[in-house]
Amino acid sequence: SQTIHQWPATLVQPVGSPLSLECTVEGTSNPNLYWYRQAAGRGLQLLFYSVGIGQISSEVPQNLSASRPQDRQFILSSKKLLLSDSGFYLCAWSGGPMWTEAFFGQGTRLTVV
Amino acid sequence: SQQGEEDPQALSIQEGENATMNCSYKTSINNLQWYRQNSGRGLVHLILIRSNEREKHSGRLRVTLDTSKKSSSLLITASRAADTASYFCATDSSTGTASKLTFGTGTRLQVTL
Numbered sequence: 001s002q003t004i005h006q007w008p009a010t011l012v013q014p015v016g017s018p019l020s021l022e023c024t025v026e027g028t029s030n031p032n033l034y035w036y037r038q039a040a041g042r043g044l045q046l047l048f049y050s051v052g053i054g055q056i057s058s059e060v061p062q063n064l065s066a067s068r069p070q071d072r073q074f075i076l077s078s079k080k081l082l083l084s085d086s087g088f089y090l091c092a093w094s095g096g097p098m099w100t101e102a103f104f105g106q107g108t109r110l111t112v113v
Numbered sequence: 114s115q116q117g118e119e120d121p122q123a124l125s126i127q128e129g130e131n132a133t134m135n136c137s138y139k140t141s142i143n144n145l146q147w148y149r150q151n152s153g154r155g156l157v158h159l160i161l162i163r164s165n166e167r168e169k170h171s172g173r174l175r176v177t178l179d180t181s182k183k184s185s186s187l188l189i190t191a192s193r194a195a196d197t198a199s200y201f202c203a204t205d206s207s208t209g210t211a212s213k214l215t216f217g218t219g220t221r222l223q224v225t226l
Contacts, residue, residue, distance in 0.1 A: 032213075043218040
């Protein structure tokens with residue numbers, strides 16, 4: 001069966017420090033991968049999505065970047081964190097175009113201090 | 114940007130009552146999905162309704178879709194305390210290989226004993 005792993009679960013980082021959040025999927029190949037951010041008490045904002053290795057699409061201009069070095073690995077990064085980068089980050093995967101559903105990781109609570 | 118807007122933002126009911134949540138969206142869709150999120154956790158897929166469907170059932174869940182009004186509703190019958198969570202609608206408007214879901218702002222449901 002397919003599983004998605006996202007870590008760490010919580011992270012407290014100082015302003016100006018770098019960031020690396022990792023997400024891996026098991027049990028499937030060539031998934032579509034997604035990074036979402038959720039502000040407190042709000043809906044999800046799509047940040048990045050990827051349909052294949054090295055293919056990254058950005059939805060909103062921001063201080064973050066994403067990479068997909070392997071088929072089932074998706075990384076969210078920042079060179080210098082801002083206070084506004086705080087939030088709940090969720091990784092998700094789906095089976096591809098016209099997907100039937102998305103499967104989410106458990107999320108990373110990032111607090112920038 | 115948010116595609117869907119849920120209504121109400123918060124709903125408090127007693128166990129055994131029915132809970133109805135509504136979702137409105139702006140653009141044409143391939144399908145509409147409902148997800149559930151327990152506090153501080155990832156999202157879990159509940160049900161999907163395709164654009165050519167008008168109603169769908171799954172256990173205690175009933176979803177309707179009115180594409181002419183660009184709206185959907187989620188009904189949870191005979192609610193339980195364990196149904197307490199946030200519920201989000203998500204629309205799939207993808208074309209080609211760029212498949213992505215756009216989420217609404219969510220309804221926070223509280224079911225009390």
